[in-house]
Amino acid sequence: MGKLRAAVVAFALLASSVLVSACVIESGPQPPPGVAVSAPPPAPMQEPRPPPPSTQSTWVAGYWHWTGMQYTWIPGHWENAPPGSHWRAPRYSMRDGTYFYEPGGWTR
Numbered sequence: 001m002g003k004l005r006a007a008v009v010a011f012a013l014l015a016s017s018v019l020v021s022a023c024v025i026e027s028g029p030q031p032p033p034g035v036a037v038s039a040p041p042p043a044p045m046q047e048p049r050p051p052p053p054s055t056q057s058t059w060v061a062g063y064w065h066w067t068g069m070q071y072t073w074i075p076g077h078w079e080n081a082p083p084g085s086h087w088r089a090p091r092y093s094m095r096d097g098t099y100f101y102e103p104g105g106w107t108r
Contacts, residue, residue: 034100041071063090066101
């Protein structure tokens, strides 16, 4: 009975190692960041910057935001940054003949 049990355990180990080695997942190239859009945004609008409401406030300049169908202007405004964060403005770029929009946000 001991030889049979040893053979079953050896077979189970061999089978599991074959299954594990057959499950290699390789990730392909990462897709480019951002969302493909139909065109670049319009020129930024000129806006006055009002005084900050507090010394902790950070100015977020106005920008064009892609809604999925068109650009919408988001007016400049003051925000209180999350601790240890700074504002990263949206980015607009062209890659391989396609325009891309990357939303802005608070980053650490």
